[in-house]
Amino acid sequence: MRDANTVFHLAIPARDLDEAFDFYVKKLGCKLARRYHDRITLDFFGDQVVCHLSDQFDEEPQMYPRHFGITFSEKSQFDNLYKLAKQREVTFFRDLSTRFEGLIEEHLTYFLQDPSNNLLEFKYYYDPRMMY
Amino acid sequence: MRDANTVFHLAIPARDLDEAFDFYVKKLGCKLARRYHDRITLDFFGDQVVCHLSDQFDEEPQMYPRHFGITFSEKSQFDNLYKLAKQREVTFFRDLSTRFEGLIEEHLTYFLQDPSNNLLEFKYYYDPRMMY
């Protein structure tokens, strides 16, 4: 288990902050902590994501070597976010799929794509020991 | 507070996996979860960092728009990691400094640099509400 009082933080590029606000707050349901002229800071599933206004975003979304996301401990959390993303028409880079079917590492995964081509992966493992 | 059973995961490029193992496990004291031919997965302060073998690493380390790290809730955690990094001669991209001195947002910060030029920022806020 991780420490509930610690926060992971991640800085990513955003080509436009209103777009980023729209994607992370209005669509994904993250909370806005602060807004400055050059960045917004988000409570992203309990951790912190900062979108920095930047022109160094990827022109094409790429799965490797950079992406980020959440591995949920409850399947309902994974399913609820999937339902939200479908309902609110978030762009899927790769839809729901199963990896390592039949193996102990089996997990469910989907990739979302933010307006600056950052990729977000959400996962659920049947055996929580496999999350790392 | 975040959920202790959820895991944030981040994929980053590594130009060499032995180098990455050396930096994250031997130096930073992270735990190795799995090793494959093309990546290693780490328990990074309770969350997951995956180093993917890749030639798409940054030639020059850049503070913005991409970096990641931990915001600690206890000053001793922040200080212990600083001591470890100095003792084990980890490369500092920017040494210990104070930001927003005198303001409620005041915090301590330092940036480390991994062998593939990924930048890691560690922070400590005097007021934990400012962590987001």
Add this chain to the structure above:
Amino acid sequence: MRDANTVFHLAIPARDLDEAFDFYVKKLGCKLARRYHDRITLDFFGDQVVCHLSDQFDEEPQMYPRHFGITFSEKSQFDNLYKLAKQREVTFFRDLSTRFEGLIEEHLTYFLQDPSNNLLEFKYYYDPRMMY
């Protein structure tokens, strides 16, 4: 998640303290912490509600802009309180209903009315991320 050791407190008007005691303690099953000549303090589902003797209560109960209550994390908590309120013949301002049916924001809600026309809303969201 909120901090289990912090307490939210809310002061509301009561036209009569015995009535308030009867409603909050005998009917709703809240605990009495203290009783003074001009107020009673309650452990209201773990937070604090203080009923101040006052003639500034609303003559007519109004849903907006003021009401308060609890959003439960477990459906059984929501259902148990509903059963209690029905059995003990608490006044409902609005009976059980569903809002945003089919959407990710879908939740169950009912409004109770205390003897001083304060309105209490109790809610349950199928996706707990939508509680805020």
Add this chain to the structure above:
Amino acid sequence: MRDANTVFHLAIPARDLDEAFDFYVKKLGCKLARRYHDRITLDFFGDQVVCHLSDQFDEEPQMYPRHFGITFSEKSQFDNLYKLAKQREVTFFRDLSTRFEGLIEEHLTYFLQDPSNNLLEFKYYYDPRMMY
């Protein structure tokens, strides 16, 4: 102790939503969860406050019978918020004072005033059993 997964929610009037956003998010450091044309929802110290656009706000701020706020379990939390409020020039309805000095009920308190004349009280008790 209260349940960390439950949320207290409170609806209050706001004469202007931008003003409310400015007060609660930019000044007090609460997080914005959602924004609609007629209300904003906030993660207020872990609980939920909803500001409803309304002309039914109090013309004059009044301490009784209605106010709300947080009773902190750690003195540093109380002190940090006080420092923030002073630094960011939040309006104090009543500055820091001690109540019941020398008694077991002794606590520190200050009242803030939002732009719609809602009053917020923050408290710290030396004996946490007295919080209710």
Add this chain to the structure above:
Amino acid sequence: MRDANTVFHLAIPARDLDEAFDFYVKKLGCKLARRYHDRITLDFFGDQVVCHLSDQFDEEPQMYPRHFGITFSEKSQFDNLYKLAKQREVTFFRDLSTRFEGLIEEHLTYFLQDPSNNLLEFKYYYDPRMMY
């Protein structure tokens, strides 16, 4: 919720310490913390019960005004203890019964009797708010 680090302690009479050990440790599955010539101390479901050698025990077991026990939060805990008590042929003062059937206060209960005629009641409420 109660504080997990606090311990409730209860001192009760025992006419014979070996008998008490047999009842509480061998039968009920409590843990022995310490044994002195005039008392044994027990970890009784996480709290402390001390059996003092004494001739002031009740000649006849009486349900009122004195008895003690545990109210479980999980039905399986209640059921498991019942199964244990039946299997190990613990004396029941009153077998499993339901109180307040159909009401929100409905709960399951049984009373055990120790060799010194102390009565132990174990309970399970369908609505955990009714436990107090």
Add this chain to the structure above:
Amino acid sequence: MRDANTVFHLAIPARDLDEAFDFYVKKLGCKLARRYHDRITLDFFGDQVVCHLSDQFDEEPQMYPRHFGITFSEKSQFDNLYKLAKQREVTFFRDLSTRFEGLIEEHLTYFLQDPSNNLLEFKYYYDPRMMY
């Protein structure tokens, strides 16, 4: 550690319920959960004490073999209750004293006496492993 969701319950005699309410709620600061014609139920430091109207109380308070109370994990909790008891002029059966001085079992203790001659012991151990 004990389970935070379980409740220890203890039934004791009270010769008068108003007296018991005065002692446990007004003086000791426990919360009243329910009041019936023949008993009151209390949230006693997170566990449950029920005072049953009864003429079977002890004529003389006796330390053995029956008493009950709380062993605190924080010294400030022990000290705060002592201060409260002195300030509110609760009857002490035995004032603050140290037992097993210099030994690992060393602890602080005092005994209070309720109006029906039930004795309450509150303790603090310097080594929390000795609490059982």
Add this chain to the structure above:
Amino acid sequence: MRDANTVFHLAIPARDLDEAFDFYVKKLGCKLARRYHDRITLDFFGDQVVCHLSDQFDEEPQMYPRHFGITFSEKSQFDNLYKLAKQREVTFFRDLSTRFEGLIEEHLTYFLQDPSNNLLEFKYYYDPRMMY
């Protein structure tokens, strides 16, 4: 319940550290914390196991008097590890069996064997009070 911040540590012999790494990390899915020339240290289900290079291992695996392992609180944890062990062809010293069938002590158990003939037992009790 045990303290989540404490760590049990166990030192055991390993005739070869690569073998030990292979067994504990690659097969059992434990995390490698550190590797020295004469030992590896492991995060073994949250506790610490250290494999010391040694020729004092048992030539023949023996169930008594020495073995170690984990008693799980959730049956799914027990089942997941069993599935993992079968899939990854870990050596079973004794396959899945039930002990004390029908009694309150009933539990499921299997024994694994590491390359240095250390035996690992994993258990699940239907009544968690029986785990000690």
Add this chain to the structure above:
Amino acid sequence: MRDANTVFHLAIPARDLDEAFDFYVKKLGCKLARRYHDRITLDFFGDQVVCHLSDQFDEEPQMYPRHFGITFSEKSQFDNLYKLAKQREVTFFRDLSTRFEGLIEEHLTYFLQDPSNNLLEFKYYYDPRMMY
């Protein structure tokens, strides 16, 4: 952090069960869970140690490759046990010493010896990340 509901269990040899009871319960302050003709089971600092009657104990206590114990997260826990061991004249195999002085791995350690020559190591790290 480890899971508070899981239990590590360790079986060790004991040449005499009364001796083992005396050492683990009367001296170290562990709790006795069960006693059979051929073993005793103990709540050892929250985990389980089982002493099996056996003649396969070590004739000479040896630090490597087998020993076990607890790494405490609070220095007071480490110090309290040291004080207890000295006061109750437990046999020390190696008295209090510091390892890796000045390094981030610096920790305090002492080894106790049980009557069957099993060695118990207790540790405290200044940086808790080094515990694994």
